[in-house]
Amino acid sequence: MEKKLSVMIIGCGRVAAKHIKAIKKLSSEVELKALVDVSDKAPLKLLETSKIPVSEVKLFTDYKEAIDEIQPDIVAVTVPSGLHFQIADYALRHGCNLLLEKPMTMSSEESRKIYELSRECGKKIAMGHIYRYFPLVDILRRDIASGEFGKVLHGTIYVRWGHGEDYYSSAAWRGTWKSDGGAMMNQTIHAIDLLVWLMGSKPIEAEAMLSQRLRNIQAEDLGMAILRMDDGSLASIEGTTATSDKDHSAMFTVLCENGTICLGLKKGIPSLAITKNGHKRNFHYIMKHISEKGFTSMLHALNPHTGIYADFIGAIKDDKRQPLADALSGYSSVDTLMGIYKSAKLRSAVRLPLEEDFSSVDMEGFFNK
Ligand SMILES: NC(=O)c1ccc[n+]([C@@H]2O[C@H](COP(=O)([O-])OP(=O)(O)OC[C@H]3O[C@@H](n4cnc5c(N)ncnc54)[C@H](O)[C@@H]3O)[C@@H](O)[C@H]2O)c1
Missing domain, CATH: 3.30.360.10 (Dihydrodipicolinate Reductase; domain 2)
Structure with missing residues (x-):
């Protein structure tokens, strides 16, 4: 059996629930390894509403520590948009593919840098551009x-x-x-x-x-x-x-x-x-x-994030293609x-x-x- 891709979600608010729904739907191909949030309560609330036992997932409050320890295949960045750049930059430099929520960053120059960095690192980014899915x-x-x-x-x-x-x-x-x-x-x-x-x-x-x-x-x-x-x-x-x-x-x-x-x-x-x-x-x-x-x-159409994950898993396994929203x-x-x-x-x-x-x-x- 092929190894499942590991996922870490950074930011456990509203949109993270849609990511978890997608991960659960695609559980034969991906598994949720860790949740990160500066709030202690947010990951617990998310796990409870998603009906996932706390014992199945590692919890962190610091994203750098979490990435260093878990080294996931996919980092889902679901924090407030003003934090996307710093987390995307760190995760790419530490060998992770990114499921990055929109907007990519808050400036044209930062977005260009993240796009170029993903190419330099040979890592892929799927954007949370749900309409493409x-x-x-x-x-x-x-x-x-x-x-x-x-x-x-x-x-x-x-x-x-x-x-x-x-x-x-x-x-x-x-x-x-x-x-x-x-x-x-x-x-x-x-x-x-x-x-x-x-x-x-x-x-x-x-x-x-x-x-x-x-x-x-x-x-x-x-x-x-x-x-x-x-x-x-x-x-x-x-x-x-x-x-x-x-x-x-x-x-x-x-x-x-x-x-x-x-x-x-x-x-x-x-x-x-x-x-x-x-x-x-x-x-x-x-x-x-x-x-x-x-x-x-x-x-x-009911949860476009499932479409994003399904396509992203395929793109990570296929050297020749990029995700639909790249x-x-x-x-x-x-x-x-x-x-x-x-x-x-x-x-x-x-x-x-x-x-x-x-x-x-x-x-x-x-x-x-
Ligand atoms: N694609 C879509 O359809 C869609 C829908 C909603 C939101 N979004 C995007 O998702 C992102 C998050 O939106 P939301 O509505 O879920 O926000 P939210 O405020 O509900 O959740 C953000 C979470 O991030 C946590 N957080 C803040 N700083 C952090 C840090 N340094 N490290 C770890 N966790 C931290 C907060 O404690 C909070 O739990 C935004 O960029 C938004 O634009 C996309």
């Missing part, structure tokens, strides 16, 4: 790239991921420029990643505005941006948490010469409308997905996001990729908070 998405991307839908004209996304004051006040780092950013950086970055990936071109210019509508935070609770892509197409982006916390919607549309792809979640419910040459193609693509990837992969996707999406922030700050369009470092911290004082 939704059913059908990868197949649609390939068909757009092969020209099946004709020329890509433009793309749009809206992310209306409502969060109330209770969410923001649940942890001091949320909504701060230093450790989180706002609705664009936290809730929309992986949607931007998906839109750009589906469109198959690269952003070369960003123009954006940010606002605060409802939430009492440092960063934006509403952002709108337009990207100019290197093939002449345009992408429009709306990201907000200033909606009802019952409204968790993220919709993607790619308009092409011969058809339209529209998919995502509307108030938490999957939504799909694919047309090609005037015909509805939903059923065709669902069947294509099932025949290529199997029916169980449709269920990854290190480059982490770097590129942060670069685009920093372009959006910089454009809002300068009140003018910004060229991409950025030539100089821009960090979320450079936004401090933007709303005079």
Whole structure:
């Protein structure tokens, strides 16, 4: 029997529970060896809700000590975003592959460094860009790239991921420029990643505005941006948490010469409308997905982190391929996001990729908070 890959989770909060769910689902291939958190209580609570006996997992409060002792195959980085860089840097230099939550880091330069370090160390990074792991998405991307839908004209996304004051006040780092950013950086970055990936071109210019509508935070609770892509197409982006916390919607549309792809979640419910040459193609693509990837992969929509782990295990075992959401996707999406922030700050369009470092911290004082 093949040896299971060992996993250590650093940061035992909200998203870590999704990682544990995925690890349990894939228990024939991966095993949870250790949990790390600066809080003594957080790992215990996580184990209890996940129904894992404490005796099965080693607990640490210091990530360096934990990595040195356990030397896991995979480190899952699920700490506040402002800590991603230092932990990713340490884990890569100590021989671990990374399942790194989005955003990769808080600055374009730090993200470039992590991307380059992963290549130098020969270690892989799977980003927590959950949308790439939704059913059908990868197949649609390939068909757009092969020209099946004709020329890509433009793309749009809206992310209306409502969060109330209770969410923001649940942890001091949320909504701060230093450790989180706002609705664009936290809730929309992986949607931007998906839109750009589906469109198959690269952003070369960003123009954006940010606002605060409802939430009492440092960063934006509403952002709108337009990207100019290197093939002449345009992408429009709306990201907000200033909606009802019952409204968790993220919709993607790619308009092409011969058809339209529209998919995502509307108030938490999957939504799909694919047309090609005037015909509805939903059923065709669902069947294509099932025949290529199997029916169980449709269920990854319920917890996309299972899809991330399943793909990552395959990529670690296969020298020739990278995960679906790889290190480059982490770097590129942060670069685009920093372009959006910089454009809002300068009140003018910004060229991409950025030539100089821009960090979320450079936004401090933007709303005079
Ligand atoms: N991909 C997704 O769908 C998704 C969803 C939610 C959150 N996230 C990302 O996951 C990350 C964590 O978000 P969350 O909502 O789970 O946060 P959280 O605040 O619920 O949990 C973070 C945990 O990290 C711990 N921590 C803080 N500093 C630490 C350190 N130095 N060493 C070890 N542990 C430390 C905290 O005590 C806390 O338990 C963020 O980067 C966020 O953007 C991704």
